[in-house]
Structures are given as structure tokens and as C-alpha cells.
Amino acid sequence: MADEKYDLVVVGGGPAGYAAAIRAGQLGKKVACVEMDRAGGTCLNWGCIPSKALLKSAELINSIKKSEEFGISVGSVDYDFSKIIQRSRGVADQMAKGIEFLFKKNKVDYIVGKAHVDDAKTVSVVDGDSKGKKLKTDNILLATGCRARRLPFLPTDPERIMTSREALVMKKQPKSVAIIGSGAIGVEFAYFLNAFGTDVTILEVMPQLVPVEDEEIAKTLGREFKKQGIKTELEVQVKDAELTKDGVKLVYTKKGKDVTMEVDAVIQAVGVVAFLDNTVEPSLNLKTDRDYLVVDDSYRTNVAGIYAAGDIIGPPWLAHVATFEAVQAVNGIFGASKPRRVKNFPGATYCNPQIASTGVTEKKAKELKLDFKVGKFPFVASGKAVAGAHSEGFVKLISDSKTGEILGAHIIGRDATELITEYCLAMEMEGTIDEIHGTIHAHPTLSEALAEAAAATHDEAIHI
Amino acid sequence: MADEKYDLVVVGGGPAGYAAAIRAGQLGKKVACVEMDRAGGTCLNWGCIPSKALLKSAELINSIKKSEEFGISVGSVDYDFSKIIQRSRGVADQMAKGIEFLFKKNKVDYIVGKAHVDDAKTVSVVDGDSKGKKLKTDNILLATGCRARRLPFLPTDPERIMTSREALVMKKQPKSVAIIGSGAIGVEFAYFLNAFGTDVTILEVMPQLVPVEDEEIAKTLGREFKKQGIKTELEVQVKDAELTKDGVKLVYTKKGKDVTMEVDAVIQAVGVVAFLDNTVEPSLNLKTDRDYLVVDDSYRTNVAGIYAAGDIIGPPWLAHVATFEAVQAVNGIFGASKPRRVKNFPGATYCNPQIASTGVTEKKAKELKLDFKVGKFPFVASGKAVAGAHSEGFVKLISDSKTGEILGAHIIGRDATELITEYCLAMEMEGTIDEIHGTIHAHPTLSEALAEAAAATHDEAIHI
Numbered sequence: 015m016a017d018e019k020y021d022l023v024v025v026g027g028g029p030a031g032y033a034a035a036i037r038a039g040q041l042g043k044k045v046a047c048v049e050m051d052r053a054g055g056t057c058l059n060w061g062c063i064p065s066k067a068l069l070k071s072a073e074l075i076n077s078i079k080k081s082e083e084f085g086i087s088v089g090s091v092d093y094d095f096s097k098i099i100q101r102s103r104g105v106a107d108q109m110a111k112g113i114e115f116l117f118k119k120n121k122v123d124y125i126v127g128k129a130h131v132d133d134a135k136t137v138s139v140v141d142g143d144s145k146g147k148k149l150k151t152d153n154i155l156l157a158t159g160c161r162a163r164r165l166p167f168l169p170t171d172p173e174r175i176m177t178s179r180e181a182l183v184m185k186k187q188p189k190s191v192a193i194i195g196s197g198a199i200g201v202e203f204a205y206f207l208n209a210f211g212t213d214v215t216i217l218e219v220m221p222q223l224v225p226v227e228d229e230e231i232a233k234t235l236g237r238e239f240k241k242q243g244i245k246t247e248l249e250v251q252v253k254d255a256e257l258t259k260d261g262v263k264l265v266y267t268k269k270g271k272d273v274t275m276e277v278d279a280v281i282q283a284v285g286v287v288a289f290l291d292n293t294v295e296p297s298l299n300l301k302t303d304r305d306y307l308v309v310d311d312s313y314r315t316n317v318a319g320i321y322a323a324g325d326i327i328g329p330p331w332l333a334h335v336a337t338f339e340a341v342q343a344v345n346g347i348f349g350a351s352k353p354r355r356v357k358n359f360p361g362a363t364y365c366n367p368q369i370a371s372t373g374v375t376e377k378k379a380k381e382l383k384l385d386f387k388v389g390k391f392p393f394v395a396s397g398k399a400v401a402g403a404h405s406e407g408f409v410k411l412i413s414d415s416k417t418g419e420i421l422g423a424h425i426i427g428r429d430a431t432e433l434i435t436e437y438c439l440a441m442e443m444e445g446t447i448d449e450i451h452g453t454i455h456a457h458p459t460l461s462e463a464l465a466e467a468a469a470a471t472h473d474e475a476i477h478i
Numbered sequence: 479m480a481d482e483k484y485d486l487v488v489v490g491g492g493p494a495g496y497a498a499a500i501r502a503g504q505l506g507k508k509v510a511c512v513e514m515d516r517a518g519g520t521c522l523n524w525g526c527i528p529s530k531a532l533l534k535s536a537e538l539i540n541s542i543k544k545s546e547e548f549g550i551s552v553g554s555v556d557y558d559f560s561k562i563i564q565r566s567r568g569v570a571d572q573m574a575k576g577i578e579f580l581f582k583k584n585k586v587d588y589i590v591g592k593a594h595v596d597d598a599k600t601v602s603v604v605d606g607d608s609k610g611k612k613l614k615t616d617n618i619l620l621a622t623g624c625r626a627r628r629l630p631f632l633p634t635d636p637e638r639i640m641t642s643r644e645a646l647v648m649k650k651q652p653k654s655v656a657i658i659g660s661g662a663i664g665v666e667f668a669y670f671l672n673a674f675g676t677d678v679t680i681l682e683v684m685p686q687l688v689p690v691e692d693e694e695i696a697k698t699l700g701r702e703f704k705k706q707g708i709k710t711e712l713e714v715q716v717k718d719a720e721l722t723k724d725g726v727k728l729v730y731t732k733k734g735k736d737v738t739m740e741v742d743a744v745i746q747a748v749g750v751v752a753f754l755d756n757t758v759e760p761s762l763n764l765k766t767d768r769d770y771l772v773v774d775d776s777y778r779t780n781v782a783g784i785y786a787a788g789d790i791i792g793p794p795w796l797a798h799v800a801t802f803e804a805v806q807a808v809n810g811i812f813g814a815s816k817p818r819r820v821k822n823f824p825g826a827t828y829c830n831p832q833i834a835s836t837g838v839t840e841k842k843a844k845e846l847k848l849d850f851k852v853g854k855f856p857f858v859a860s861g862k863a864v865a866g867a868h869s870e871g872f873v874k875l876i877s878d879s880k881t882g883e884i885l886g887a888h889i890i891g892r893d894a895t896e897l898i899t900e901y902c903l904a905m906e907m908e909g910t911i912d913e914i915h916g917t918i919h920a921h922p923t924l925s926e927a928l929a930e931a932a933a934a935t936h937d938e939a940i941h942i
Binding site for chain 2: 089
């Protein structure tokens with residue numbers, strides 16, 4: 015078979031890669047997407063999506079436990095852990111098939127296999143059904159992403175010492191688990207497993223849970239987790255682990271002293287590392303910074319014709335940021351529009367209560383010596399939250415004292431991850447707290463709390 | 479006791495009245511709020527808020543019925559109807575107490591009793607504990623609202639022929655119910671009662687359910703209601719009803735023929751009528767239009783010193799619109815800011831799937847011969863919706879072909895009432911579909927569907 019010539023070859027089929035390939039297809043370009051695992055990448059197959067399916071089951075069983083409050087009584091409550099995992103795999107499979115359908119629809123050549131960039135015009139497929147195929151192309155977009163970081167001193171045992179990847183397909187629910195790291199992934203697994211009765215302990219090296227979030231948000235999460243029975247140890251450093259007959263013996267340092275705990279399993283949720291292993295011919299000398307590819311404002315690497323987007327170009331390692339970057343990169347490559355770099359983006363954490371945020375935290379605003387005001391509104395003053403019996407949490411809005419523009423926003427509570435969007439749009443449009451306050455929000459909704467937080471900045475909230 | 483002199487007397491303590499009183503308090507004004515029932519008015523005590531509590535119970539039992547899908551099995555499922563009603567009363571009571579607390583906090587004199595406006599400077603209390611009290615004031619704001627409309631030919635029996643008010647405190651769950659009218663209130667009661675096994679038939683005079691909503695939205699709701707077992711009869715006119723030994727015999731006309739049905743109870747949800755009975759001295763000659771008070775852009779009636787806001791000044795009869803108007807009116811009265819009239823506002827319907835909308839429907843856009851484009855995105859293509867097993871529904875965005883500004887937006891699906899806020903803010907800020915598309919939405923969220931609908935306008939959505 016003759017070598018094929020593409021306008022673009024995308025390496026990686028995750029939120030950056032598949033979006034890039036589809037966008038190129040929309041632009042009428044001849045495009046291939048080479049993915050070594052499955053369309054959708056980590057996010058869709060081993061991250062955001064299946065975890066949300068697990069969390070749905072967790073939310074449901076937690077609701078059922080409280081059903082008496084709502085006038086509903088159930089007899090026995092039981093669950094089938096393997097069925098819960100199985101459903102989440104089904105959801106991931108359905109979504110991956112969706113991407114494969116979109117590839118067809120947009121005439122993207124979808125190639126399952128490991129890619130190797132031989133030079134700026136050639137991508138080889140080095141394993142899989144298409145092994146040996148050489149793709150000639152005018153442009154290459156590297157979107158290989160990241161993979162879960164592993165603590166080097168932990169023993170290897172995919173059933174007892176997991177990353178999120180193994181945890182998503184746990185065969186057996188552990189009776190007890192230590193979760194190392196309390197970022198989004200750590201606290202989501204904590205919520206999920208605790209809902210089904212696993213004894214959960216979170217071990218966090220930093221002085222607060224969800225370390226990237228606002229301090230007050232973290233404290234509220236800590237309180238809510240405590241109510242739920244999730245244990246948290248802050249400012250502790252895991253230093254050793256040993257496989258025992260039935261589980262894991264973990265040693266961590268707390269205030270200078272060693273503490274030993276025995277658990278059935280350990281989940282390490284300690285961030286990600288760049289994934290580019292043997293993907294690019296070394297002699298191309300692609301410029302990296304701490305393993306991440308360095309790109310300019312048009313997502314160009316230092317090698318002409320090779321672009322990169324998504325997690326592989328560095329933080330914040332978020333699927334929605336990756337997709338945005340990839341689409342911008344493709345728009346730039348083909349002159350559809352001037353590519354934009356990421357300015358504002360939300361973070362979203364799906365434990366319960368949910369956390370969502372964008373922009374600076376209050377602490378950061380102080381550090382930066384910004385001239386800012388804070389507006390806050392608690393969900394306990396929201397009729398919708400009280401009617402739905404989820405009145406924990408609050409909205410905190412940080413705005414510029416002079417212009418009223420939003421500098422940061424932090425929400426903890428039901429549906430926080432959906433609610434944050436309003437503030438994201440406001441930031442994108444350089445909107446002010448007055449514009450948010452002046453927008454009529456439907457009653458009764460949780461979103462009213464966002465308008466009230468804006469109003470509260472000037473003590474004009476009606477409901478507090 | 480000497481007559482007291484106020485800066486403002488507010489007549490009515492609903493979403494317009496209480497917000498007005500609190501706002502005046504914030505401005506340091508001496509203000510009284512006279513309410514004949516309870517702080518919070520219809521919305522909080524007999525509408526939006528208690529109904530949301532009922533709907534929460536309905537959503538929960540519907541989730542429990544589907545729990546097997548999520549790997550959870552329950553034994554028997556039972557419910558206590560009176561406990562469900564009781565919880566909703568508790569929620570209303572808690573929120574009403576909240577308003578009473580806010581009155582105190584903002585130094586609002588809260589007077590429970592029927593008000594009578596003697597003249598532009600005097601409000602008398604004509605019943606209740608404060609009967610006989612005369613309030614002297616510089617300004618009066620009428621916020622008396624509306625009450626449920628009753629079909630005049632229906633017999634009187636608060637247990638079998640209800641409006642929403644009686645239905646909210648039903649003593650006994652009817653085995654079968656006919657709901658006349660399929661606006662928000664009608665379909666919410668339909669969803670609630672059907673969830674608990676009542677045989678529900680909706681009778682709607684118009685050719686579609688939820689007549690103010692977009693046609694496609696209405697059709698989707700009809701399909702979902704059918705799946706749930708809710709019966710709907712469109713283009714039928716109720717013409718007679720008769721109380722029988724155990725229930726009600728209802729006669730309606732369908733395609734020119736009379737149809738008789740027997741049900742345990744009837745709920746009439748056929749809109750509202752202005753409520754101003756004997757509140758204003760007739761010789762003041764307050765100008766009305768079809769019973770609604772006529773106001774200018776500063777919410778002034780034709781009588782100097784008398785203002786009006788909320789449902790009593792006419793459609794759209796929405797709590798959030800009422801609150802907005804009332805706050806604007808007060809800002810105007812005391813010169814805090816130039817009052818604004820309502821321009822854009824959302825509508826919200828809390829059955830399941832939820833419906834939310836703002837601006838024109840597609841049909842209306844055609845009638846007005848607007849130059850518009852439509853962008854649509856179905857929730858079945860949303861990872862979050864699939865993970866949560868609520869992938870029914872879609873987002874439909876109507877924008878100006880030339881400027882990209884939003885003319886109308888329609889959402890049916892989970893959390894539609896929260897999601898619509900993003901579009902409301904965009905409309906308020908005269909944002910375009912490009913600005914919505916260009917805003918990074920958190921993944922995975924339902925809100926991504928709003929960005930995708932914007933992108934779909936130009937065939938640039940990634941996931942369809």
C-alpha cells in the first residue's frame with residue numbers, strides 16, 4: 015500500500031487529540047489520529063467519564079440512606095460492587111464508540127497503535143494492526159498527554175497499590191483504603207468508596223485538602239468529609255509501604271513521627287507526569303521543560319510543522335483545557351482563526367459537595383497584593399438548596415475593588431461544577447459583579463447564589 | 479400609640495414585597511412590610527419553594543426505582559405521603575422564618591395583617607393583631623401579587639377540586655387526578671403525583687404541552703412524560719365537572735366531542751389573576767389594565783408616591799422577575815440607582831426532565847421574521863449526562879445570523895433550570911455565540927452542551 019499523505023497527523027486520541035482530529039475534519043482536511051489505547055484517551059476511558067459513573071452510584075446510595083427524610087422508606091439496601099464498576103466501563107465504552115463514530119463522520123483516519131514521529135513529515139505506526147504503516151503529513155500535532163504519577167518507593171501490585179487507572183477497575187472493594195493525595199482524583203475516590211462503606215483515610219502532604227483550592231473551601235470540604243466518616247490526615251508524608259499477607263502496611267510521617275497503618279489497599283493520586291515515551295525521534299531535539307513540550311502562542315514546538323497541545327504542554331492538566339488548546343492549534347495550523355492561549359479556565363471536583371473554581375484564591379489575591387473585594391453567599395440561604403436538602407457550602411467571589419471584574423470564584427456545594435460556568439463566561443467577557451447581579455436568575459435555583467455573592471460584595475444581597 | 483411615619487410602606491410580603499422592604503432597609507430607610515398571610519408570600523409558602531421540596535421526594539423515588547441500573551438493590555420501597563407534604567411545609571416554614579429574620583436584621587417593621595391604602599400617604603391595617611394601625615409614609619409600594627385562577631364553572635371542594643394552593647397540602651394522595659393546564663405548575667404536579675403512582679391525565683387546551691415553550695421542547699417533554707406513564711390530552715376544553723360520591727366526573731370537549739372521565743381529584747393550573755381586592759381606596763383611581771396596575775419605567779403608578787412591582791403589574795408572573803422589579807423600584811424611589819425595567823428573564827419548569835428558556839422560541843423568531851440561526855446539542859452526546867444516566871433532552875440556541883447575539887435559548891434536560899443562567903448572563907451582556915463557544919467549560923459537565931450548541935450554530939461542535 016502506498017504511503018498516505020495527510021494534512022495533519024494527530025498523535026494521541028484523548029480530549030486534545032480527538033478534538034483536534036475532528037476539528038481538522040470539519041475544516042475539510044485529510045487527517046489521521048493515532049491512538050495506542052482507545053479513542054477518548056485517559057479522560058474518557060480512564061478518568062473523568064468512568065469516575066463520574068461511579069460517583070453517580072455513590073450519590074444514589076447516599077441519597078437512599080437519607081430517604082426517610084424525604085418520606086420514603088426502603089427495606090434492605092444492597093449493592094453489587096462489580097456491577098457498579100461494570101456500568102462505569104459501559105459508559106466509557108459508549109462514549110469511546112461515540113468518538114469513533116465522530117471520527118468516521120468527520121472522515122478522520124483512526125489508527126490504533128503506537129505512533130513514532132520519525133521526522134516533521136513522517137509518523138510511523140510501531141505496533142498494533144497498522145504496524146509498519148508510515149503516515150506522510152504536512153503537520154503533526156502531539157497530544158500524548160500525561161499518565162498517573164507513581165511514588166517510586168511503593169511496591170508494585172496493581173490490586174493493592176493502585177493509581178486511578180487500576181482503581182477504576184477494582185475487582186474487589188477494599189474494606190479499608192489509604193488515599194495518598196487529596197486533589198480532585200483523590201477526594202473523588204474517597205467519596206465514592208466511603209459511600210459504599212470502605213474505611214477511607216486521605217493522606218495529604220499539604221496543610222489543606224484539595225491544595226489548589228481556596229482555603230475556606232478546603233476547610234468546608236474537610237468538615238463535610240468528616241461528617242461522612244472520611245478520615246483525613248494533613249501535613250503527612252508517606253515514606254514507605256510494604257505488602258502484607260492481606261493488604262498493605264503504610265508508614266507516614268506526621269509531625270516528625272512515624273505512623274504505621276494497615277489497609278487493604280492504597281490509591282496514589284499524586285498528580286501526573288508527561289507521557290512522551292519513545293514517541294519522538296530524539297534527534298529532532300524537541301524542546302521540553304521538565305518533560306513537557308514547549309510551545310509558542312500558536313502551539314508550535316521548536317520544530318517547524320510539529321505542534322503540541324493538551325497535558326503534554328504542561329499544567330493545568332485538565333481535559334477541557336486540552337480540548338480548547340487542541341482546537342485552537344488546529345484553527346491556527348489551517349488559518350481558520352488566530353489561535354488563542356488559555357486565559358481563564360475552571361477546575362472541577364466531583365466529590366460531594368462538589369467544588370468548582372476559577373481564577374485566584376483569596377490567599378493568592380493577597381499574595382499578589384491585588385486590590386480586591388470578597389462577596390460570599392451560603393447555600394443555606396438558598397430556597398432551592400434547602401428544598402433539595404443540600405444546603406451545605408457557599409459561593410465566594412473575588413472581584414477587583416475598582417472595576418468590579420472577577421478575579422476568582424470558588425464554589426462548594428451541589429452542582430458547583432455546573433454553576434461555575436456563569437462566572438467563567440463573565441470572566442471571558444470581562445463582565446463585572448454588577449452585570450452578574452443585574453442579570454435575572456431563575457427562582458428558585460442554586461444559581462441565584464452566584465448573583466447574591468456578587469451583590470454581597472457591596473452588601474446588597476437580599477437573602478443574607 | 480402615635481402613628482408611625484415611614485419612608486416606605488410595602489404592601490405584600492412576597493418575592494417583590496419582601497425584597498423591596500429588605501432593600502429599603504439596606505438603604506437605611508424606615509420601612510414597613512404589611513403581609514396578610516406570611517412573609518415570603520405565595521412563592522415561598524404556596525408555590526416555588528414547597529413544590530420543589532415535593533419534587534425532590536419525587537426525584538428520589540424515581541431514582542430508587544432505577545437503582546438496579548446503578549448496581550444498587552433495595553428491598554421494599556414505601557412512602558408516607560403525609561410525611562412528604564409535611565417536609566415541604568417544613569421547608570416553607572424554614573424559609574419564611576428566614577425572611578422574618580432578614581426583616582429584623584434590616585430593621586423592617588413586619589406587620590401581619592391586611593393592608594388598605596387610604597391615600598398616597600396612609601396605609602391602614604384592617605385586620606390582624608395590628609388592626610386599626612395607621613401607617614403614615616412618604617412612599618407606598620404595592621406588591622400584592624396574584625392568586626391562582628379558578629375555572630368559574632368548577633364546583634367548590636378544596637379537597638377534590640384544587641388549585642396549586644390546596645394541592646400543596648393534600649391530605650390524601652389521589653389514586654387518579656386530572657390536571658387542567660400544562661404550564662409549569664401543571665406539569666410539576668403531574669411529575670410529582672405520577673412518581674408516587676397516581677394515575678395522571680393532563681388536559682391542555684392548546685396544541686402543545688407547556689404552551690409558552692418552544693415546540694420541540696414541548697414535544698420532547700410529551701415523549702418523556704409518556705415514558706413515565708403520564709397521560710396528556712391536547713386541544714381539549716374542560717367544560718363541566720360534577721362532584722360524585724368519591725371523586726369528580728369531568729367533561730371535556732375533544733375534536734368537537736364530549737369526553738367524560740372520572741377521577742379522584744382535579745388540579746386546576748390555569749394561570750393567575752391580579753390580587754388587589756379591597757386593598758386600595760377606589761377614589762384614588764389607580765390606573766389598571768386588565769386588573770393589573772399600570773406603572774411607568776420607574777414603577778410609578780398614576781398616583782404620585784404610589785409604586786407597584788411584581789405580579790400585580792402583569793406578566794410574566796415570575797418570582798425572580800418580581801424581585802428584580804421591586805429592587806429596581808426601591809432603588810429608584812430612594813435614588814440609589816436609575817431603575818431598570820425587565821428586559822431578559824428566564825422561565826423555569828421543574829418537572830423531570832426540567833425545562834428552562836429565555837428569549838424567543840423558534841416559532842416566534844419566524845413570526846417576527848428575524849434573521850436567525852439555530853444551534854442544537856443533544857445531551858446524549860454529553861459524557862456527564864451519559865455517566866449520570868440522564869441523557870434525554872437537548873439545548874437549542876437561537877442567535878442573530880449577523881451579530882451572533884442570542885435571541886432565545888431553550889433547554890430540556892437535567893438541571894436545565896441551573897444551566898440556562900449562562901445564556902441569561904450572555905444576553906444581559908449582549909454576548910455572542912462566539913463568546914460562549916470561546917469560554918472554556920469544565921469537563922465533564924452538562925454546561926458543555928451550552929458551548930456545543932453555540933458551536934453547532936456554525937457546525938463547529940466537536941461532539942456531534
